[in-house]
Amino acid sequence: MSTHDDTQVPTRNPATPPTAAQTQEATMAQATTSNPISTRPAQSAHRDLSDTPASVLECEDVDVYYGQFRAVREVSLAFGHNEITALIGPSGCGKSTILRSLNRMNDLVEGARVKGSIRYWGQDMYADAVDPIEVRRRIGMVFQKPNPFPKSIYDNIAYGPRVTGMKVASMDDHVEQALTRAALWDEVKDKLKQSAYGLSGGQQQRLCIARTIAVEPDVILMDEPCSALDPIATARIESLMVDLRDLYTIVIVTHNMQQAARVADRTAFFTAGVDEETGDRTGVLVEFDRTSKIFENPADQRTEDYITGRFG
Ligand SMILES: Nc1ncnc2c1ncn2[C@@H]1O[C@H](COP(=O)(O)OP(=O)(O)OP(=O)(O)O)[C@@H](O)[C@H]1O
Secondary structure (H helix, E strand, O other): OOEOOHHHOOOOEOOOOHHHHHHHHHHHHHHHHHOHHHHOOOOOOOOOOOOOOOEEEEEEEEEEEEOOEEEEEEEEEEEEOOOEEEEEOOOOOOHHHHHHHOOOHHHHOOOEEEEEEEEEOOEEOOOOOEOHHHHHHHEEEEOOOOOOOOOEHHHHHHHHHHHOOOEOOOHHHHHHHHHHHOOOHHHHOOOOOOEHHHOOHHHHHHHHHHHHHOOOOOEEEEEOOOOOOOHHHHHHHHHHHHHHOOOOEEEEEOOOHHHHHHHOOEEEEEEEEEOOOOOOEEEEEEEEEEHHHHHHOOOOHHHHHHHOOOOO
8 A cells, every 4th residue: 555755745735635535545455455446347427425524625605716707606516535526517617627726727827816714624725825736646537538657657647646646565466556547457457558649549548547547646536527538438437437436526517407316416507697797607516416406307407408408
């Protein structure tokens, strides 16, 4: 089992209180010994959900601006531990904006600014003392288009642990474990030194998931991770997400409503409305609930119109 070397974390405080770190450590230790991912068949997406899950991430009254433009407003939403939450809604309603604000990726966008509160295990993620680089290690991101580094398969995985100063007992074992969890090991174990660019699109996306897993995150954010993939590769990623849910909290932005219905425990539906103050089209959260409720019996007419294809 590898451990993160805290002496390598920049001097500012990490965003997780000890209890969360312990929780993750215990989960990782269990996973390392029993290796449940490689052997267990894909689970059914739907299961009994707690009415009051522990919240890993919580948004309260969140507005996100790009310069003067308010892209989303007053979003309050909590993401349950070891659950998959889907963010759905028409183009431009702010799904990616909210997703990027969950690991401070918007810090890298010029003019982007978050108002309101986003908490990670109860701690204000945007507090001055919090190091955004450490936030992004704990809350990883997988993008729409697979983006492996121009390196070997092995080095794609080993890169993150190396640069973040993780202490791993054996890098070979660590790489194998990450690739196994991402359901890619069997396909690449004999060509680890070959370029990642030689993999298919679906394999590259699983490699990117393995790369994210390799730095031992707590949360994985996925921004339309299957939109560049064919249906077979998409099905593999969906099945992988359901498997990974036992180890990580997952938030996925998707345009594919069937995908949300298949994999997500809970779904948040956003739309864009005209901002009364500015006249801009600003994203709002319409409804957030169990996925079955959103798709079978939504509370808001706008949700129903969207999921039945009458709008958007
Ligand atoms: N870097 C940026 N600078 C300025 N405005 C931006 C930026 N990124 C997004 N926006 C604007 O913010 C609003 C929300 O965009 P966002 O990409 O979050 O929506 P989305 O729901 O994810 O859309 P899509 O489904 O098309 O990806 C849009 O009006 C968009 O033009």
